[in-house]
Amino acid sequence: MPGESSNNRRSAAKVVAGAISNVAETVYAYFAFACRVVPACFTRPFYRSDCIQQMDTIGVGSILIVLLTGLFTGMVLALQSAVEMERFGATVYIGRLVAASTIRELGPVITGLMVTGRAGAGMAAALGAMRVTEQSAALRTMGVDPVRKLVVPRLLAAMLMLPILTIIADLVAIFGGLVIAMTKLDLTARMYMSSVYDTMAETGFIFRVFPIDLVQGLAKPFVFGGLMAFTSCFYGLRTRGGTEGVGRATTNAVVTTSVLILASDYFITQILIIVFAL
């Protein structure tokens, strides 16, 4: 019936308008939150012990998953590439392929995603629980700014620890590739490692010491760490609606951070290509 279809159109328009308004409100709140967090990173008081505790939780606590994902990523990368490279008799370059793709791309992204799943989800859930049980309000009543006490230590810790975790993931992935190269492709460790070194030497060094590849690879996790902690704290401190709200905040934090990591990876890569004129 014509009346019914016009009603349906109106209610659909309302739903769409509501969704757009929600997204706009969230984006506005996200940037407003940034305006509070960024100045707090550079002004007193600093909560040094909270920062160290968070470095332990994010960094030390994530080592095992980073080791495992790094190892298997390097192994599977070598294994898949070997099939194609064997056809051209180019298996000697397997170290080059594993090193280049791991250090530039896979190491930072996989570490970012794994740590988001573990530490980012934990942050959103912990802050969400603090919010719904009024612990964050209790902090404010005691004259303590939750942004300084809860957000800044997590943000700084994540920005410091993610590059370190990425280096570990890179090293383990290269080791995983070595295992496959030696056991399946009959390469020697020396051949594999010289191939790895060649990749880094080819793109050059900064101050003759730091491989450009590695520097690029470490710029990314620095940003990813900041995005993860910031987004997780943002959703955590916005939690409403009891335990169900905590679950929702955690899901939103992980999904949004994962998308932001992948999207920002593209833009950072683009910027680095321009900067280093690769």
Add this chain to the structure above:
Amino acid sequence: MVELRDVWLSFGGPAVLRGIDLSVAPKEILCILGGSGVGKSTILRLILRLLFPDRGRVLIRGEDITSVSRRVVLRVREQMGMVFQGSALFDSMDVFGNVSFPLYEHTDLGDDEIRARVAEVLSFVDLPSEKVLPLLPSQLSGGMRKRVAIARAIVHEPAILLFDEPTSGLDPITTRTIDDLILKLKRDLGVCAIVVTHDVRSTLRIATESVLLWQGKVIFSGTPGAMRASRDKYVREFLSYLGEPGEPLPPEGGV
């Protein structure tokens, strides 16, 4: 000490508070009564400036906190202690961490002095400090959590104490213990307290002044005795709904 003048507040829809006027003098216990959702806890949040009123003034010791800087608000909050409905103890800290938190944040006291002060306030709220200090909030009973929350609220010697439903969810004996503790705080420490509650019995025992909220307005203000004697329809209705049928209401308290 604390004064609200013509305070209005809404959260986007109809006004939750519609022209609230109330005041608390030093060494007084003001109980704010009312059904669920009438804006009782909102008043405490306004006093702490966790919320801003749409209109009106909130005066703490004569200073309107709705128009002062964040720095001043932090200073004003240091003069207050708040006990939340669910206690709001920090899950990740033990009892010592919770009670000592305001001292580490706002004083230059050394570890030994802080330990001594924490033991002192825990003994004030009748908790054996050597036993409870290492316990986490999850290891405490409801009444103990409430007492730890009170200890945390008074550890920095505030002049104003705010209680949000301090006896909600507690058994009658523990409720009485908490009531006695509030009276002891007023008597021994000379604080002024604002207690948000829907517990008529507690109000009649501890309040020196009481107000009853209905639909965002104060419909009664006076002593518990005056409340008991009120002929106002809503006051009578409130007292009859929330008093235990068949049990005599306790005599007016206010030590």
